[in-house]
Amino acid sequence: xxxxxxxxxxxxxxxxxxxxxxxxxxxxxxxxxxxxxxxxxxxxxxxxxxxxxxxxxxxxxxxxxxxxxxxxxxxxxxxxxxxxxxxxxxxxxxxxxxxxxxxxxxxxxxxxxxxxxxxxxxxxxxxxxxxxxxxxxxxxxxxxxxxxxxxxxxxxxxxxxxxxxxxxxxxxxxxxxxxxxxxxxxxxxxxxxxxxxxxxxxxxxxxxxxxxxxxxxxxxxxxxxxxxxxxxxxxxxxxxxxxxxxxxxxxxxxxxxxxxxxxxxxxxxxxxxxxxxxxxxxxxxxxxxxxxxxxxxxxxxxxxxxxxxxxxx
Amino acid sequence: xxxxxxxxxxxxxxxxxxxxxxxxxxxxxxxxxxxxxxxxxxxxxxxxxxxxxxxxxxxxxxxxxxxxxxxxxxxxxxxxxxxxxxxxxxxxxxxxxxxxxxxxxxxxxxxxxxxxxxxxxxxxxxxxxxxxxxxxxxxxxxxxxxxxxxxxxxxxxxxxxxxxxxxxxxxxxxxxxxxxxxxxxxxxxxxxxxxxxxxxxxxxxxxxxxxxxxxxxxxxxxxxxxxxxxxxxxxxxxxxxxxxxxxxxxxxxxxxxxxxxxxxxxxxxxx
Numbered sequence: 001x002x003x004x005x006x007x008x009x010x011x012x013x014x015x016x017x018x019x020x021x022x023x024x025x026x027x028x029x030x031x032x033x034x035x036x037x038x039x040x041x042x043x044x045x046x047x048x049x050x051x052x053x054x055x056x057x058x059x060x061x062x063x064x065x066x067x068x069x070x071x072x073x074x075x076x077x078x079x080x081x082x083x084x085x086x087x088x089x090x091x092x093x094x095x096x097x098x099x100x101x102x103x104x105x106x107x108x109x110x111x112x113x114x115x116x117x118x119x120x121x122x123x124x125x126x127x128x129x130x131x132x133x134x135x136x137x138x139x140x141x142x143x144x145x146x147x148x149x150x151x152x153x154x155x156x157x158x159x160x161x162x163x164x165x166x167x168x169x170x171x172x173x174x175x176x177x178x179x180x181x182x183x184x185x186x187x188x189x190x191x192x193x194x195x196x197x198x199x200x201x202x203x204x205x206x207x208x209x210x211x212x213x214x215x216x217x218x219x220x221x222x223x224x225x226x227x228x229x230x231x232x233x234x235x236x237x238x239x240x241x242x243x244x245x246x247x248x249x250x251x252x253x254x255x256x257x258x259x260x261x262x263x264x265x266x267x268x269x270x271x272x273x274x275x276x277x278x279x280x281x282x283x284x285x286x287x288x289x290x291x292x293x294x295x296x297x298x299x300x301x302x303x304x305x306x307x308x309x310x311x312x313x
Numbered sequence: 314x315x316x317x318x319x320x321x322x323x324x325x326x327x328x329x330x331x332x333x334x335x336x337x338x339x340x341x342x343x344x345x346x347x348x349x350x351x352x353x354x355x356x357x358x359x360x361x362x363x364x365x366x367x368x369x370x371x372x373x374x375x376x377x378x379x380x381x382x383x384x385x386x387x388x389x390x391x392x393x394x395x396x397x398x399x400x401x402x403x404x405x406x407x408x409x410x411x412x413x414x415x416x417x418x419x420x421x422x423x424x425x426x427x428x429x430x431x432x433x434x435x436x437x438x439x440x441x442x443x444x445x446x447x448x449x450x451x452x453x454x455x456x457x458x459x460x461x462x463x464x465x466x467x468x469x470x471x472x473x474x475x476x477x478x479x480x481x482x483x484x485x486x487x488x489x490x491x492x493x494x495x496x497x498x499x500x501x502x503x504x505x506x507x508x509x510x511x512x513x514x515x516x517x518x519x520x521x522x523x524x525x526x527x528x529x530x531x532x533x534x535x536x537x538x539x540x541x542x543x544x545x546x547x548x549x550x551x552x553x554x555x556x557x558x559x560x561x562x563x564x565x566x567x568x569x570x571x572x573x574x575x576x577x578x579x580x581x582x583x584x
Contacts, residue, residue, distance in 0.1 A: 100404075
């Protein structure tokens with residue numbers, strides 16, 4: 001299974017390349033020696049608790065915060081210095097809890113940012129349409145709900161047809177339907193070859209939607225890969241829930257005797273057997289020997305949630 | 314330099330001030346105060362009504378010295394720190410513009426709003442008084458308006474500088490008010506005190522030049538006219554040597570007061 005997972009860094013030059021990026025605030029290491037690569041057209045998720053360093057890393061990748069040490073390149077160019085303007089024209093950014101101007105209408109807001117980006121204001125109406133705000137174009141942002149502001153912020157990020165999108169907690173304030181619509185838009189962008197990196201602290205939301213993800217905690221990338229990669233890297237134990245026809249706990253113990261299981265426990269209506277991933281098939285074969293004494297068998301794979309908390313604790 | 318982006322930023326600041334009626338309010342304040350001073354400024358001497366443009370301008374200078382720096386400081390103190398505190402600064406900084414362009418755009422927009430309201434406010438006064446002014450008087454009044462604008466731009470520059478140093482809006486407003494106290498109220502007193510304490514022995518020669526360290530005093534000197542009976546209204550500024558009171562020279566000093574704080578702000582804001 002590991003063979004099918006993408007290894008983009010080896011063949012194609014990464015769009016986002018972060019090497020040993022570090023940012024100190026006094027003694028606090030907000031970002032601590034981060035290495036990260038995002039391939040062209042990839043939808044990449046960065047997950048971690050609040051304060052894990054995600055937003056700081058984002059701002060470093062955008063060149064908003066200078067790195068104390070390390071090297072960050074977007075599309076092969078440094079994000080600061082003489083190439084910054086060229087880099088900035090390729091990117092769209094949706095900040096965490098985006099704050100826009102209350103006194104402007106939705107349309108005026110986009111006009112303002114279009115001019116700052118140096119792109120045609122004819123892009124504004126289609127951008128509003130795309131995020132479902134066409135009906136509110138002439139209303140002032142003051143009257144917008146949290147979700148509408150988030151959509152407007154996203155529309156702003158799409159101006160200038162950026163090749164790389166940085167989306168910091170993009171679904172904050174959106175209801176489930178709007179979140180679904182948001183990912184539909186992302187799929188469309190992905191089909192157009194746009195590279196995207198987004199942060200979240202809601203795993204369930206992104207785990208089925210991103211190509212790869214990185215888990216960040218305490219300023220460090222704890223693990224990178226597909227969801228499957230991460231499960232394997234973590235090597236979290238599996239659980240078998242075995243329901244028996246009779247409460248023959250000792251018999252199960254005997255059958256499993258000598259096998260590399262890490263725990264066997266009698267629960268209310270089943271026996272729980274814990275083992276390492278590599279012992280999975282051995283344990284299953286042993287349990288099969290119990291024949292019709294087993295009413296039901298359920299394998300509990302560690303969830304991404306388990307992986308995530310395993311890394312960040 | 315991306316001039317279109319700078320103009321976009323400046324335009325937003327300017328139109329924000331037009332839309333929220335800031336420009337209108339400030340212009341009205343200037344007009345009303347100026348007319349009251351023009352007609353009732355001589356009340357203490359027992360006369361009511363317009364006397365002369367020299368008296369009117371001399372009285373207006375005193376008004377402007379208090380009012381314009383305050384208005385400019387209030388206008389600009391949160392230019393940067395305000396965006397930072399609201400959380401909108403990061404998005405602006407992620408645009409394909411330099412930090413200097415952002416700062417300059419904001420400054421120019423605020424400067425346009427301030428200059429526009431100053432010229433509109435006092436311009437209206439000139440229109441009202443037009444029948445009583447000859448060409449020379451109009452010229453003086455025009456000079457007064459221009460110097461008021463320069464004074465405003467200098468303090469706006471200081472305000473924008475404050476906005477790049479302060480950690481939050483509260484501290485920025487405190488710093489801005491402190492600057493106003495220092496330049497408008499304390500500075501001349503300190504100079505006078507130093508002169509008195511030293512018995513006038515030291516610093517007599519450099520004393521006039523010290524006045525150039527305060528944009529409010531430069532503004533005063535710019536507005537001194539020959540009429541002797543109004544000279545006392547200008548206080549300390551009258552010690553400035555007449556030979557040095559060249560408008561273009563003082564204009565350059567004002568230009569330095571506009572560019573230097575802005576330069577410091579740009580240096581501070583570079584990262």
